[in-house]
Amino acid sequence: MKLKIAVLGGDGVGPEVTAEAVRVLRAIANVNGYEFQFTEAEVGGVAIRKHGSPLPEKTLHTCLESDAVLLGAVGHPEFDSMPRDKKPETGLLALRQALGGFANLRPVQAYAALSDSSPIKQELVFGADVMIVRELLGGLYFGEPRGIKDDTATNTMSYSRYEIERVAHIAFQQARNRRKKVTSVDKANVLECSQLWRLVVTEVAKQYSDVKLEHAYVDSFAMRLIQAPTAFDVVLTENLFGDILSDEAAVIGGSLGLLASATIGGEVDLYEPVHGSAPDIAGKGIANPVGAINSVAMLLRHTAKLEQDARLIESAVNAVLLDGYRTKDLVPSARKFNTTAEVGSAIERQC
Amino acid sequence: MKLKIAVLGGDGVGPEVTAEAVRVLRAIANVNGYEFQFTEAEVGGVAIRKHGSPLPEKTLHTCLESDAVLLGAVGHPEFDSMPRDKKPETGLLALRQALGGFANLRPVQAYAALSDSSPIKQELVFGADVMIVRELLGGLYFGEPRGIKDDTATNTMSYSRYEIERVAHIAFQQARNRRKKVTSVDKANVLECSQLWRLVVTEVAKQYSDVKLEHAYVDSFAMRLIQAPTAFDVVLTENLFGDILSDEAAVIGGSLGLLASATIGGEVDLYEPVHGSAPDIAGKGIANPVGAINSVAMLLRHTAKLEQDARLIESAVNAVLLDGYRTKDLVPSARKFNTTAEVGSAIERQC
Numbered sequence A, B: 001m002k003l004k005i006a007v008l009g010g011d012g013v014g015p016e017v018t019a020e021a022v023r024v025l026r027a028i029a030n031v032n033g034y035e036f037q038f039t040e041a042e043v044g045g046v047a048i049r050k051h052g053s054p055l056p057e058k059t060l061h062t063c064l065e066s067d068a069v070l071l072g073a074v075g076h077p078e079f080d081s082m083p084r085d086k087k088p089e090t091g092l093l094a095l096r097q098a099l100g101g102f103a104n105l106r107p108v109q110a111y112a113a114l115s116d117s118s119p120i121k122q123e124l125v126f127g128a129d130v131m132i133v134r135e136l137l138g139g140l141y142f143g144e145p146r147g148i149k150d151d152t153a154t155n156t157m158s159y160s161r162y163e164i165e166r167v168a169h170i171a172f173q174q175a176r177n178r179r180k181k182v183t184s185v186d187k188a189n190v191l192e193c194s195q196l197w198r199l200v201v202t203e204v205a206k207q208y209s210d211v212k213l214e215h216a217y218v219d220s221f222a223m224r225l226i227q228a229p230t231a232f233d234v235v236l237t238e239n240l241f242g243d244i245l246s247d248e249a250a251v252i253g254g255s256l257g258l259l260a261s262a263t264i265g266g267e268v269d270l271y272e273p274v275h276g277s278a279p280d281i282a283g284k285g286i287a288n289p290v291g292a293i294n295s296v297a298m299l300l301r302h303t304a305k306l307e308q309d310a311r312l313i314e315s316a317v318n319a320v321l322l323d324g325y326r327t328k329d330l331v332p333s334a335r336k337f338n339t340t341a342e343v344g345s346a347i348e349r350q351c
């Protein structure tokens, strides 16, 4: 097994957490004799500072030459009032578009070891296991026209039948290997984009008669996700709704720092923890590396087809949490916590 | 005190809950010698069935002649695949636009009596008291162009400086009379609409130096609202974000059925419970009337300037909940519960 992996640490805590994920991948490669080749490249604020662009040509080239991209996080307040082409997030969005992955898988589960960390009552989150499938290349993120003119700002939400179809297929395929239920989330009582979404998802569902489809409005879904997280299996939704709902779903596990994502369906697969750059805690060695480490487990699963090794990492994460390892985000008060590296190497040792 | 109130029960549980709210208003009027004149009119699905339009001319006329409108809810699955002008929700949106209220106030609080009902851990919700100020006449709800053409659907999110300014002022004024903090929620790292939003809100804030302003991204806010609901006072946001976040915030109180809203700033003020038409439980007399009753408390506060009477209703709601009255939505298992009318008349008796 040979794999070329581009590592884009990005901003804030990004480099710290991707370093731990790479450490875990190296351990797996050593044990099994896999050849994983890592190439570092710059994206986001750090790339703007050095090269004047949030996605330099060289970075893009490195990514397109790779089998998978591991990205930490982008974003820093210093760019808040910059024009769009000088924003870290613009680099991430351009990269997503260039790599072509349109289905962003964001699994969320309640870790038994962490039942104390969730703000939701234990009996409600117990057993929760949700796979959010977020459309990643459409909607308000990319729609034209956009901009600010004459004191009026405009963004465009737009979806074609084709864009909806392809991500719906991914969701139903995921559901087939899980608990066979898809909840499609939209705002079809108001938005035409959602009406087309509902129509197309309903059509695609006919090809998956073993999977149950339900539709939900995004407003009431945002409530039900907290009231009854165990009621859901696969959640399929458009780009911005998926952005909001996946951060919200982090409360099920107890911390955004735990969540991983995989973006598939394009030329090159992209793996990112769901958390952001968290500039307030950057450089202190206290960020949670589990989101990044779970992301490389997804890399082994989806890009390398090494399901066993993916599970090995996931079990190691579980074991280490059960052992009581906790980064600061998982420790409510000012109690003792573990550093990023401590958690990373504990997981490495279990792999 | 004379007041003309248009009562639009609408669909599903709408008529059942507005009936209880009217009952409470009548009681208050009797005791104090106020003249409240109620005129019923049709909106939503019921209006489509009878008159072919979700907002008949006559209804609009009745509303525009009134001092305030009390609306139950609109929406029914039978219209799901109808074109936009034959959807119940289109009637509600047209009414909102015609009445002109652009600031939708949605207070959310944790009732001491109901700490069992919230899915969030008691120690986290205890004392939570949030006022969501949702912009109600802009964004994706009304933006043009919109529609479905050649297998592609389009909606437009658009905000002018003026639209942002006027709702921001309302939020800061609310904060002044509360805990003096505004959290403005946007997605300024991606959307130009949010960039203008952040800019204008920051400018308006300068006129309210006694109020603290913080900005938050909608994704991470959706998480923090559950993790630390007591961290927020006034939450200011655009139309669709406000729609999602206010339903989500219902988990703080324990049921969507409790939440009230007031839409102010236009020609005629509009009062609606936040919950929907809930067709599955309609006609059974089991819907929670508290959202509608709390809405008429807001009517007395904002339209009639009868702050004392508003508080009287709110205290009555509190007392009745403390007495143990519970509609089905507040009773987790199949335990005994009270009917809509039982809760409504219990509140009436306390007024």
Ligand SMILES: CC(C)[C@H](C(=O)O)[C@@H](O)C(=O)O
Pocket (backbone or CB within 6 Å): A074, A075, A089, A092, A243, A274, A276, B189, B190, B219
């Ligand atoms: C950083 C930002 C552009 C990004 C998004 O909105 O997609 C992030 O919030 C995410 O969820 O991956």
Ligand SMILES: CC(C)[C@H](C(=O)O)[C@@H](O)C(=O)O
Pocket (backbone or CB within 6 Å): A189, A190, A219, B074, B075, B089, B092, B243, B274, B276
């Ligand atoms: C019924 C619907 C159009 C409405 C909205 O989206 O505004 C409702 O969800 C609300 O929150 O009042």
